[in-house]
Amino acid sequence: MAELNLKQIEDKLNNEFDEKDRVIIFWYDEKQEFIDDIKNLNLKNAKIHYLTPRNLFKTKVLLERQDTESNYLIYAPFKKPNNRDNHLADTIIYSKEFFADRASLIMADLGIDVAYKLVIEKYIKFFNAKDRTNRFYELEVDEYNEESIEIALLSALVKSKVANFEEVVRIVLSEGLSDNKYMKEFSKFGLEEAFWKYCRINFSYIDEEPNLMKLSISLLLTYAENQMNTKLPSKLNKYVLDKPGTVMAFIDQMMNSNIYKDSFRKISNEVYKVIDGDKIFKNYEIEHLINVDVFKDIDEIIINWVLDRLFDENLNATVNNLSLVDVCKSRKFKHFKDLYSDKYDVLINAYYLILNKDFTPEDNIIDLVEEYDNKYYKIDTYYRKFYYHLDKVKNSSIFEELKVLVENIYINKYLDVISKEFSNKLDYNILKEKYKLQKDFYRNYVAGNSGRIIVIISDAFRYEIGKELVERFKFDEKTEANIEPQIGVLPSYTSLGMAALLPNKHIEIADNYEVFVDGKPTKNMNERNAILQSKNPNSDSIQYDELIKMTKQEMRDFFSGKEIIYIYHNKIDARAHSSEDEVFDACNEAMEEIKDIIRKLTNNISATRFIVTADHGFIYTRSKNKESDKINRFFEQNDKTNRRFIISEKPYDILGTKSMMVSDVLGNYDERAIITPISSDVFKVQGGGQNFVHGGSSPQEIIVPIVKVKTVTGAVETEKVKISLISMLSKITNLLLSLDFVQQEPVSDTIKPATYKIRFENEDGELISNEEIYVAKSRSKESIDRIFKLNFRLRNKKYTQDEKYYFTITDVETGIEIYRQQVIIDIAFADDFGFDI
Structure with missing residues (x-):
């Protein structure tokens, strides 16, 4: 530590003063190396007197007239004057002089060989401040030589905790590419030349007028060219460095670091603007850009390329044997995934919607329900997810044309088509033969x-x-779930749907249109609860919002002794009536809330059997209904009217509508008619939403889910999916290598996805290759579908038989290393053919 310098001086001076006779010691510190330390000296038998060029005579009077007994250390932070100009020249003759060489003291402290004294003296100004000196000492360099000393000095100036040049560069770059405070510090202490020297040695960066911007351009373009597997334009050759392995490892560590990620992105953006990246990369074929993730604007290029294919309906386009969906999925896991994941999800769901532009439904009601259960429902899911992700895109202007295309396909080619077919064929007597x-x-x-x-x-x-x-639920190790369709009531609205879920012998819609079950009202939860308890006294019901606020004990008290409990949850419908454009957000929240309450009830009250269902479904389109999509008013004042249905004494026969008897739905003797639009159109009525509607006879409104859920109170043993190296890997003879891996088993209920970090490193754990991040999540049961390839480039450095090298696979989430293999690296001409140029 720096304090040891002072301790050495103390010990030496105290030895000098440890005499019977009076001792006066003059210490001329011409370089002022100890001007800050002198006040901290602890002299046991002497006084310290500060000499200045102006108090020479005063000092002589002190020593020879005022105090002739005390020992004195006379500290003079300036050059010793010649005898002619020195009033103390004769005093010095009978006194002693002390000489302290800071460089020698530092070397003695740290055990630095005398051969490197010139290096310490070259940068001696650095050691004038205690905090800087302390930081240098704290680095605890193992072996001192010119390189390690200079790198330690650079590290101390940037306040790094380790003496590592790449870490120095990361810290420096993070401070900005212009007017950089660390570069000013390097210049102040004569270390700027050393910084650029080690940039040349480590990265092969050579420039007659080096600066941080040109260094950054070189690093990022070298990285990009290696991801492209092709050459950059010849005018950029001067930026491409000869040590791509080292560069890729350096950039990977910066990109993947929580500390440096934001700085890396700022640098990447600056570099892209300076080199006019759009002009450079727009001329490349997409297969050359598909793996490049060092510039975020590459994602913009790829997104626009995919958009063009979607507009051209060129859905069979491939890139390096990847489909458009595969391209989007692969890009979702690149470095800028947090910025572009939603955009790629927009494209993926638009792709599947366009794929269904020629949708043709089954022509009978049984097959329609069966196919909706098997595959048609996916189109509604694609549409929902398209807008769910689009709403999360901050600047969605590039998707405006795609929105028009998606709306046209979803509404005109699918929603209206299936609604007409389903409504026209809807027959409860036929449906109940197969469906409940x-x-x-x-x-x-x-x-x-x-x-x-x-x-x-x-x-x-x-x-x-x-x-x-x-x-x-498949990702929840405590849960088993399955689903089947149930045919909801018509009209598909809340009052009737909620009543239908109660125990009943008959359901009726009164003249005032209130719904009764076995003669009892059902308009609120208390009335429904009375019906439940009339069937089974050990029944009860509760609102989700009330239940979720309960403590564990309160839950136990409420559920104690009860056999049937209805939980009423209202997220989607409630949100739709307050903010229609947030409906799809509410769908996502509803799923999470249902999962959460099932988990809590399993843990808190040991509940294991659940049924999740609904009163009705809904239709939602982002584009608002035009007047031309509204069916003109034809009904009478006494009719019950809604945007999607009418209940009337009169069986209207209106073009674009379907009429059905209430008795056909509820199995009673009600001869009133239910009139619904056969498409997604709505009736012209007062109030109601423009985008979110229900009450009609579309499959989206009528087919409701029965989700049966079974849970276990103890944890089911699960594990993360593993990956294995297929390729033989023992001796490496090339800086470039391509390795094959396999995901050992498909992801399932008990095998969860996992993210792995794959790399080569030395015995000290230092990265010697690029670092690949792979997400293992394939559900394919075919092992051939779970094989994947990763490319690695080793650092350009000398590899020796004395050092050990390893290939490792590490679980990113836990940090646990799951695989380690020692490898032999036998590359004859690594590190620029052995020459340091």
């Missing part, structure tokens, strides 16, 4: 069960959302 009806829900799914069952009724939780909920 919502009005029989209690009898089919609740009654007769032994043990407790919890029913979660989520308002407007349509079928395709139920499908996604089941998929999400």
